[in-house]
Amino acid sequence: MKAKALLGTWIGLLFCVFAESKEIALTFDDAPLPGSSLMSGEEKTHRIIQGLQGQQVDDALFFVTTGNIQDEQGAQRIKAYTRAGFHLGHHSHRHMSLNKSSSSDYLQDFDQSHSILQGYNNVLKLHRFPFLHYGETKEKRDQIKIGLEEYEYQIGYVTVDNFDWYLNSKLLEAVNNKQTINYDNLKKVYVDTIWRSIEFYDQIATQYLKKEVKHVLLLHENELAALFIGDLVAHIKSKGWKIISPSKAFTDPVLAKYHTSLNFNKQGRVAALAHFEGAEKALLRSEMENTQYLDDLLKRNDVFK
Template identity: 40%
Template structure:
């Protein structure tokens, strides 16, 4: 070994030693939106909750976060929703605010949006497992309207709520929607292929988000994965957890994820306030596209579902 090569190796080792271990480790928390959801393609709401709790326990996920829409409790399928939410908390998980009726901020304006939050907070505050975290429906923080964005952010601060941003999004809701449509149409579903598609999509979305984060932050933060309370999760979240760990991820609690310095950093000032927190930071820094994981494009995602899960041939 030449002196020059030996010197380069020593320099590289020194540089690696200087990087904090937490910055090198891939950490991720699991979070679920739209709790309690209505009946899906496969399970009643109660069955889904029982299966999801069992899957998380089997996967040794000590704490996930469930973001609640209390307005869903008034629907026909919302019957028993309060007990389902309590069951998640009893299993060790925590609950946050996802608005009362799941409106899009960009569509209804700040006044109505904040009034909707007040309704959800009135239901949530004081409940066991509650965290003062707010998850924007549709990850819509005001779109291209900066005044609207700032009004919403100020409204959250005035209410003592922090932004429960996400850093990883694989559009699991769209895979769930494709499954519902296929089952209702009586199509044959290849469930092993569905599991592969769901798990691979979420793991790859995590790796995409982490690579982008290391580029714009210079480190790997404690990531927050956006999932939904779906039949897919009730079937395969334990498989997802195992695949994440095989890929080098450590699954952490939502409390740990939102203790990351990223949570205390100033919110990004971007032309468009929608999407993952990392995507918005990349936009703020002028990082060119792609800033979003490719399978968030529904055209690609739907084509994969059709060919992998339904074994339909692509149109010529």
């Protein structure tokens, strides 16, 4: 009887652990980004797929900038993601900033990208604003919201922002300058900064929204993802988090409720809602989103020589 009782206790504890696992979905912007002197575009796509599958990630979402599809190779890279079972989202055609363009120009660009995406499978009707620029005025945000609704699109928001794009630019700069690169230390910096960003925005959700939310991680379809996405996913899992499908993440009842009165969208949906609840902007931006901080971090870790 004691053995059965003990077994029941352990089962109950395990159930609680799994029931309370924090959840996060993986999304990649700007696909298909061009190749570089480090690796071709085709190799990059192959390595990202391989890294995700190696960690048993069943679904991820690639937000396509259709203007980046410049030839059949680019088209095949996008199709490779869908053949692997992943999904596509809408990230404009020319990667325009809505804060620097008119609503009519932006929606014209949106329509062009929407038409191109009709030629691909596994497309979700989710639009992610380039630069996370939702429009600098409420009037413009209202106009775009109506425009997206006419196409039956929802906003593909993020909850965890980070500067993976900046770290990637420093990597490519080092490659082009023929510097020596310590890839083990680079991996540590990449994984650690993104993980700390996840913790930062999760803490904001807990503090200001008083809820456990389904997070959406913003990454880019770049060389760092190709090199280290498997390591990043393994680290996230080691912290007790669960990787979920983007489709599931975007059903979060707290985060899915968008209104155009939200005027601080650059840091993602959690920060936008926290600001709406009264949080100061300065408290809603992680130190990992500071180029000087990242330069110092790369230097301290002897990544480039």
